[in-house]
Amino acid sequence: MKLLAVDHPLVSHKLTVLRDQQTDSPTFRRLTEELVTLLAYEATREIRVAPRRVQTPVAEAEGVYLSLPRPLVVPILRAGLGMLEGMTRLMPSAEVGFVGMVRNEETLQPTTYAERLPDDLSGRQCYVLDPMLATGGTLAATVRFLVARGADHITCICLLAAPEGLQRMEQLLDDLHVPCTVVVAGVDERLNEKGYIVPGLGDAGDRLYGVV
Ligand code: URA
Numbered sequence: 425m426k427l428l429a430v431d432h433p434l435v436s437h438k439l440t441v442l443r444d445q446q447t448d449s450p451t452f453r454r455l456t457e458e459l460v461t462l463l464a465y466e467a468t469r470e471i472r473v474a475p476r477r478v479q480t481p482v483a484e485a486e487g488v489y490l491s492l493p494r495p496l497v498v499p500i501l502r503a504g505l506g507m508l509e510g511m512t513r514l515m516p517s518a519e520v521g522f523v524g525m526v527r528n529e530e531t532l533q534p535t536t537y538a539e540r541l542p543d544d545l546s547g548r549q550c551y552v553l554d555p556m557l558a559t560g561g562t563l564a565a566t567v568r569f570l571v572a573r574g575a576d577h578i579t580c581i582c583l584l585a586a587p588e589g590l591q592r593m594e595q596l597l598d599d600l601h602v603p604c605t606v607v608v609a610g611v612d613e614r615l616n617e618k619g620y621i622v623p624g625l626g627d628a629g630d631r632l633y634g635v636v
Pocket residue numbers: 503556558619620621622624625626627628629
């Protein structure tokens with residue numbers, strides 16, 4: 425697994441406003457989208473393209489188009505939904521699939537409670553959206569799920585990660601023979617006893633959508 429922490433003053437500025445508990449939901453939603461668009465620019469550096477010749481008003485030019493099959497964007501419900509618009513703005517031709525994960529209280533393993541994805545992901549580059557990489561269990565389970573369906577290139581985009589979550593992802597995906605990159609706007613200090621990232625930004629789902 426490769427970690428890419430995006431170091432850019434605009435990213436740091438927007439992240440700081442997101443962290444601020446005074447930031448209201450509408451602003452939080454807008455800034456999340458803007459931040460994801462900036463992260464997406466870095467996260468798509470390895471997106472596959474194929475050569476394409478076009479006719480300009482002046483002459484023929486050699487360029488590229490995004491390759492087929494189309495990339496797949498996968499927000500993890502619920503908070504990942506807040507990142508979707510920011511991602512598809514940059515990559516409007518991407519397809520979108522959805523995954524909902526919940527932790528089974530007996531086995532403590534994340535299990536899928538909702539899923540809308542193509543059956544066959546062979547040859548697909550997948551972009552998984554999950555704002556907070558806390559314990560890493562849900563994100564790792566989603567990556568495994570996509571690889572089991574045939575995805576061969578995975579990029580996870582998160583606003584913040586905890587060192588514990590990154591380490592757990594490494595362990596859980598150790599045997600995966602598929603390139604996996606995690607792109608983040610910041611890596612924070614630690615997780616607290618309730619599983620929140622410290623200093624973090626609180627519950628991303630609640631801040632996006634309210635406590636429901
Ligand atoms: N999920 C969140 O929304 N926030 C955290 O700090 C950890 C997990």
